[in-house]
Amino acid sequence: MSDTRTPSSAGGPPPVVIEPLSVLRADGTVVDPEFVESIPAEDIARLYEAMLAQRVYDDRMIKMQRQGRLGFYLACTGEEACAYGPAYALEDRDWMFPAYREPGVALWRGFPLQTWVDNLVGNCDDPVKGRQMPVHWTARAQNVVSISSPVGTQIPQCAGVAYGMKLRGDGGVSICFFGEGTSSEGDFHVGLNFAGVWKAPAIFFCRNNGYAISTPYEKTTATPHIALRAHGYGIRGQVVDGNDLFAVIKAVREAADWGRLGHGATLIEAKTYRVAAHSTSDDPKAYRSREEEDEWKSKDPLARLRPWLEARKLWDEDAEQAATKVASDAILAALAEAEKKPHPGIDTLFDDVFAERTPLIQAQADALQAHLASGEAAYKPTGSH
């Protein structure tokens, strides 16, 4: 298959590359030293530190859920490169539609850790005002769009944003994230098809982590690679080693360049593995083997990067321990702070349905206040965590 770094010749179909894009292999071999040199090593150290912190946060949040202090959680353990890589590769003006395993895309752009935790807890400082389950956050200042639970709905929406960017000629690109399980949804098809027709500067980033909750890849699709579907939509396709941070950055940069140059959309399939359970409501022991999990642990995105950093004197065991402690302290402090904050005001229940409350909604808000004033409410009006 052809080289993706240069646009295809006029009229030819965009390239679809199933040979996984690889820069730093699991055994430590650097396949593409030129690309590695193009990125400041200090940036890689910062990304490693952020991914390490993410893993600490995820571990802590799973424990919090087990202790009953958090309603629900979804970790990105093992898939950190698929969030931090794209966030690093793109520009702040580019829009991002996360699924639910990519808090990193917003945290990397400066979404405050405290705000993220306030959302997980659903307190009065949660930007979403306690309206959604944990993990469904919003980060407008970072150009990261609101998350919903029905999977794949963000895919055509991402194509629509990309169309807007193209129409205005503002040079932005729009990326959305989803799992390989979601690629079975109709919204995957319509999103890629529309983007293909429109040559919209969209990046469809599929984290192929092997499982849709418990359903393995082979029961999701008969195609050996999700990226092959790009050919059917007339867009670029690229398989990438999703546990190779360098390769993910490179794949997303190339896709962004392709879009900014006016060539249209790219479907990236990042081969990775969901080391974590699907969610705190899931137990993977019921459907996958210990051997399989161990095999993927050897390809871990953090474990792969660390020797590379250590060889450049940018990391060592002391740094690892210090960074782990910093992240652990930060998340515990944020959580303690979040748990102190009260629920959102009960009247906020009626805000943001529309730009202004309709007469009916205002009447219902008034009725709720009267209900509270009556003392008949079967719940505590202003709870705290």
Next chain:
Amino acid sequence: MPAMNIIQAVNDALDLAMAADPNVVVLGEDVGKFGGVFRATVGLQEKYGEDRVIDTPLAEAGIIGTAIGMGLYGLRPVAEIQFSDFIFPAYDQIVNELAKYRYRSGGEYPCPMVIRTPFGGGIRGGHYHSQSPEATFAHHAGLVCVAPSNPYDAKGLLLAALESEDPVMVFEPKRIYRGPAHGTNWNSHPKGNVPEGHYTVPIGKAEIARPLSGKGIPVTLITYGAMVETCREAAQKAAEEGIDVELIDLRSLVPYDLPAIVESVTRTGRAVVANEAPQTCGFAGEIVALIMEHCFDWLEAPPLRVTGYDTPFPYTLEYAYLPDTGRLLTALRKVARYA
């Protein structure tokens, strides 16, 4: 003022909006080169280009899903769903995404956009070109739903929808697109006179489409969309029997104009509510419930509904399915002469 039919009024509103705001884009199946199967977008692509009047692939979920992205980004998309019967592939995008975006993002990501879709029967369209699904959308919090019944309101409501900060669904009465009844046109109808240039019809305000004459037993008859003209005809016949009908055209379903309903029904003490959709969970049922809650002490008779039947919409027998002047008259008599 020029006489326009509803199609021309919609076209005029879109033309004005596109000329005034480069963010307005029109998208849907066959809306561009062809100008839409009902011709509502004729001439717009020639005037504003293929990038702003977009012939989309044939996929309603894609039309609405991408329009949502455009709306989030700051464009003002007007998505056409060719027949409201075909809207259901986009139901998830409308109900779980569009309706909830502002709320679920704590106000950070509002998504103002317009969905235009023709609804209702009477065009020999069978199951899939005749249904009235408006109540299923009115039920989900977050969607403004309007249903004009004439050219003047069609233009004014569409321009209001385009200026709204909320997602607005415009249910267009396809049976009366070209005339208030079969074989007629809008030229001689007062609402066929459509002002040139910009004006809006306020969302959330009903209108008295026919006032009481003061002669006979007063009854409030409430409806919307194409049923307004059927109800007007029934009101004229009822007048001959000594039943004095005040006809209220709701125009907006969400938000509805409760003061207008209450003001009229407390005055007449009698109400009939009509919609084309099946009876169960239809919008008429909601209005009847509001009347019971707010007007009970003034009622002289139980309010009645006149609706389509609880069957799928039929092809050959659509004349029997649709509420006709006869069924409306029967209900009006029952309410007027209740003892």
